[in-house]
Amino acid sequence: MSRAHTSRFAARDRGVRRVRTVTVWSAAGSAGLAVATAIALVPGTASPASDRAATSGPDAGAAPAATPTGGTAPERAPGTAGPHPRHTTSAPRLRPPTTPPAPATNTAPQTGSGGS
């Protein structure tokens, strides 16, 4: 085999090794990015406080709150389909009235509320 021929093979082998190295590092980088993205996308309501008992800290062993706060998905009857997954957790809660409705007996109503 001529020296020039040998050099061509050597150059080709170096190229193949480089491609393999880049492929391995790219795969590792993609996996890392995927993990980082998954961590970033986990909503706050999926934290241990929302549905699991704490295993450390001052609340260790305590039962979780019965109802997560912050307008999370409502409870539903067993066997029914679940609501769509949430995408934000920043919305404020529904606002109750400043004063609840009062009974109005023995007076004529001024207007009506019902289905339409």
Add this chain to the structure above:
Amino acid sequence: MTAVAAPPGRLRFSALGTTAVLITDDPAALAPAGRAVRQVLSAIDRTCSRFRADSEISRLHTRAGRSTAVSPLLAEALDAAIRAAELTGGLVDPTVGAAIRALGYDRDFALIKGSDPEPAEPGIPAPGWWRLRREPGSRRVVLPRGISLDLGATAKALAADLAAAAAAEAAGCGVLVNLGGDLAVAGRAPDGGWRIAIGDDHATAERDPAVTVAVASGGLATSSTTRRRWRRGDRVVHHLVDPRTGDPVVPVWRTVSVAAASCVDANTASTAAIVLGAAAPDWLRERAMPARLVAADGRAVTVAGWPEPEPEPEPEPIR
């Protein structure tokens, strides 16, 4: 001599496919308040009606997949609908447009035949509100291709809130705006509050109320499966669709009335309660939303400060 207060001014007209009622505490303020209300309702109709080809929301559908700048009013209506979806975990979802059309509610309800021999298509679950892209701090929105919006419930409630605010400013007195049973009040309420009759049907509630309550601020809304019903094939369907399945809600409650700080919040809660079914009383109680729920069999449940029904007087013992 005792001065007798003049009866409040009252105006009634058709709007947004239902009946609009305006009441002003000062009867002399009815005209300017009426103009303000009509202006708001006309703007909502031009902006949010899915039955008008020339509405802004119809134009938004023709630009699906592209970033589109929308008017401040449509941006507000979209934000109200998205917020309702977030706060109810998707029990109220603006992306139910295709599901509602598949049931045959594809034009103004007055034009829908009472009975259509064609069976309804299988339910189309809502694609999900989170697919809508709202650019924070701007009025740009991207409606993905294939998604059909229906802002019906929240847009009508938003109209009541906006109309009441505009009317109170124009009239300078207390006002009540009622859009087919979804109502908002603004300005100074009359002594004892606005007296609202509650029933299954907004059109008959005033004549034949199940209960009457007084409201001094905010809004009150009633959702019911007893209205806007029609026949498709061999089954009766109605307009309240479960976004999770695309089918009309199987009614646990026939009517739910909720009071809130605004009509949008009241309507969001009453619609969600109908969709949620048996778990609705606890859901409303946890959110401190005063409500009255009427089961399919007529049994009424009240929660979170809604006035308890007066106990029936015990019969006198026979001597």
